[in-house]
Amino acid sequence: MTNLAIQELQELTTQSRPWFFFMGFRKPHLPYIAPKRFWDLFEGYKFKPPTTRISRSLRRFKPFTREDTQYKRKTPKHDFIKMAKGYYACVAYVDELVGRVLQTLEESGKKNDTIIVVTSDHGYHVGEHGFWAKHTVLENALRVPLMIYDSRVGSGTSHAPVELLDLFPTLVDLAGLDASNIQPLDGVSLKPLMNGSKQWVKPFARSYWRFGSQFFKSKRSMRYRYVKRNSRQTALIDFKTDPDEKSDLKKKRWGIYKKLARASMMKSSSSMPPDFKPDQPAFYKSGFSLVPT
Template sequence: MAQTTASRQPNILILMVDQLNGTLFPDGPADFLHAPHLKALAARSFRFAQNYTASPLCAPGRASFMTGQLPRRTRVYDNAAEFASDIPTFAHHLRRAGYRTALSGKMHFVGPDQLHGFEERLTTDIYPADFGWTPDYRRPNERIDWWYHNLGSVTGAGVAETSNQMEYDDEVAFFATQKLHQLARDSDDPERRPWLLTVSFTHPHDPYVARRQFFDLYQGIRELDPQVAAIPYDEMDPHSQRLYKANDAAQFDISADDVRRSRQAYFGNISYLDDKIGGLLATLAATRMQDDTIVVFASDHGDMLGERGLWFKMSFFEGSARVPLMIAVPGRPGGRIDAPVSNLDVAPTLGDLAGVAMDEIAPWTDGESLVPLIEGGSRSAPVAMEYAAEGSAAPLVALREGRYKFVHCELDPPQLFDLESDPNELSNLAGMAEHAQRVETFMTQIAARWDMAAFDAEVRASQARRHVVYPALRNGAYFPWDFQPLQKASERYMRNHMDLNVLEEEKRFPRGE
């Protein structure tokens, strides 16, 4: 367990970003990235170089991140599946252990519960909380044009002074900074509770639009070109073909300049985030809480960024499924850890670092604490992933074990990749005689872990229920589930029921200097 200078439970600051490709974080940010604050954080963090999402899509990936449970267990299969209130999250575990818990930013909760263990939420979400984005396995070849991704994000990439997403992340950072100041002012109270603050940005998620100051940092660099050229449609694996159709790719003529401009804006938005995160870390230091605070940097899923001709996420290829994870623990020097791990491991790890008994968390998680790895131990359990959302027609599952990744779907031929010799996943070994035994071993593990027919039936039943409920709720009087941040204006700043002298002293940090 972490020790802090005050010998109290550590505070925890989670910095979460959206759609950040983990291959760009082989050991902290890649050298070409202009990310000085993230590089400084990496230097004092445990850096998990081969960390994976539990599901490469926003809502299921985030529900799994918070609970440590795979989507089949949370039933958050897609971006419009309800996240049930009775599923414990790390916010519940830590709040039960005495923590103050707060969220600023995106977590893509679907359903009437918009807190899931957080005592307070400082902003609304950027995405809707209802069932409107529900896929439909009954119509596998029908594209839902009004909400599915399309490649207009690529052809429209470039520079803007502001955007919907910039406006949101500017607000997320502002309220998170304000909250850190509030927490610092409360820290003199000897009875104060330790805190968990999750700050969750929506960048570098598409659309690929960046402010000029960040876009120009990457002018002309060689990383603007993908390592793997676009693969012709008839040479793609079946799931990539489904994603090609889901993204309406045939309707767009993507040029090399479109690709470079999109990647340049994406890299620029990493620098934009670095600037925001740098401000938060500076506030943490200025308010004298750095030495008592664990800092976690994470993402929900990655982005293919034009590799193989694919964009966004929704697949188990490395660009989509591999995500950064860095954990800075006061009093520990950090270091690189190469064992494959998962976002499923974050919830039990936070509990472990906070001193929560593991037997209280273990029944509610499919992951395992990373503290043994941090302390020099080893890990042998494979990393599991699931996907059952847009662009799929039946659930897909994957296992990462050692140097190999195995992907299974009842509709498709199996895929086996040796990530050490073939990091770009260009050679599917599943059909080769010399790997037949390995494929058989993986299939045995798949069968032991998943009942694929039951999984498929559960997803279809969930979709069918939501296709009944959603249009009903939109007919007539409509009460949205979107989180509505409430502020009591009469308790803010300066009001006549407050003692002015007491107020000014309490709101100053540090006091009396």
């Protein structure tokens, strides 16, 4: 796929008209397949299994995962090392492939005329909290890389809560396009943040995840995360005192909890699919575990 992408990019960069180019890598999804030299990069590296465990206060509510997971069960060390090595080998592999694409753009002489975005649709657990892959609304599964390059904007980093919904209005804004005929959007342009603005309109980043009859919501501010599963199970995480998301602190931070619970998740109900029914009961598969045994 990378070779085809490079060929397409070489053709696009010879055009005089504006263009948009998108490509996505499946890795580092399972199965962990990458050339041997990327596995060799981590040969001898001492991977240490994460020690983060979910406390009883969170196990009780099970607000984070689609399955009735065995939270207390630990991944055997030999399995963890093998899977962690595979994950990072695939990350290194994709890093090289992205570099090849960007090198093609550099060689075309069009880099400074191009807006570049590198991001992902979700994060990934590598044994944290006893989980693997993405099936939670914890930080490991929800937080993604977001790098935006525009030669007209200086370099910098922002820790403000943003969403993937913001990408479209950001690209429209950076490209100088007229968006007046576009219907109201839930996202907002990140251009002010890129220009160093300290005034940001989003108090938190919203995340949604639906699996069958189960629906998960997350509101992540700079310090807190409020999570809700269907219509009953809720929790509050304080990242200042609990950066590993081990405990539900809503009873100790009741004021913050109520404020985030009442805050609107969206600008308009039309943002949700027509068949959305948040109060449907949740059903669980008995005996299923996401943790290798």
